[in-house]
Amino acid sequence: MRRISHGFASAIFEVVxxxxxxxxxxxxxxxxxxxxxxxxxxxxxxxxxxxAAALAAPGCSAAFTVFREQGRNGAGPLRTFLRGYAATWRKALAIGAATAALLVVLLGDVRALASSAVGVVVVPLLLVLSVLALAVAILSLVAIAEVPIARLRDVLRAAVLLGVRRWYLSLVSLLIGAVQLALFANLPAIAAGVTAAAALYLIWANGRYALRPVLPAAEPLTD
Known part of the structure; x- marks a missing residue:
């Protein structure tokens, strides 16, 4: 039986x-x-x-930074997470707060209009806008992790444009997020302690691919 090489075992350990x-x-x-x-x-x-959801947004952008910096500068994930948090928290918090406020308005209108005569026309539109808001937020968090110095206005513009143009990729990210939320609702310990990073990694990789037309050549995050 062939023995597992030291390099392979080391790579598995690093991923875990x-x-x-x-x-x-x-x-x-x-x-x-x-x-x-x-x-x-x-x-x-x-x-x-x-x-609380708005306050959690910087944690997501910091996790995306960890994935971006993996293996680049020799820093471990804990240190990279903290550096990513420090580099992106202001913009991530603004994105999270704006998205949360927009969803409150949109979903509140959905609830208010669901039983009305105009609800047949308006409610589907509001739901589409809610999905778009989530997709734009995800792409925006990925973008600021990739380019922390980018202006928020430019980030949002690119996220809206590419989120709509590459809608199929946006749906993939939203589906991954929905699966993770469903898992968290049923098995919170597993979702928070085991699968959260894997789900966010898939969302980051998918979002990074969607943003590829506007991303510059990536440079490692420096102190």
């Missing part, structure tokens, strides 16, 4: 460590959201969930 370390940092960065989702009734606490 990357995933577990990223999951740990994500749990810490998104702790308010996790506590509210697990320990409260979302239907009653939704205003706080909206705020």
């Amino acid at each position: 460590y990357l995933g577990l370390a990223t999951n740990l940092m994500l749990v810490l960065a998104c702790l308010p959201l996790l506590v509210l989702v697990i320990g409260t009734d979302p239907a009653e606490m939704w205003p706080y969930l909206v705020v």
Whole structure:
């Protein structure tokens, strides 16, 4: 029987460590959201969930930074996560807050108009806009992880344009996110401790491919 090479075993260990370390940092960065989702009734606490979801956005952009920097500068995932958080948190928080506020308005209108006569026409449009808002937010978080110095206006413009033009890639990212949320609803420990990094990695890779027409040649994140 052929023995497993040291290089292969080392690569497997690095991938596992990357995933577990990223999951740990994500749990810490998104702790308010996790506590509210697990320990409260979302239907009653939704205003706080909206705020907590916005606060969780920098954790996602920091995780995307970890994936971007993997193997480039010798820094471990914990340090890279913190550096990515510091580099992107302002823009990520703005993206998260704007998206959360927009979704509150759109979904609130969906609920209010669902039983009305105009709801047949307006509700599908509002739902499409809600999906588009989520897709733009995901692409924007990937973009600021790739180019932290990019202007937020340029990031949002590119995310809207490519999110619509490459809608099929946006749907893939949203589907991955939906599967992760469904897993979290049923098995929160597994979702937060095992699969979160894998799901975000797939979303990052997909979003990075969607943004490829506007991304410059990537450079490692420096101190």
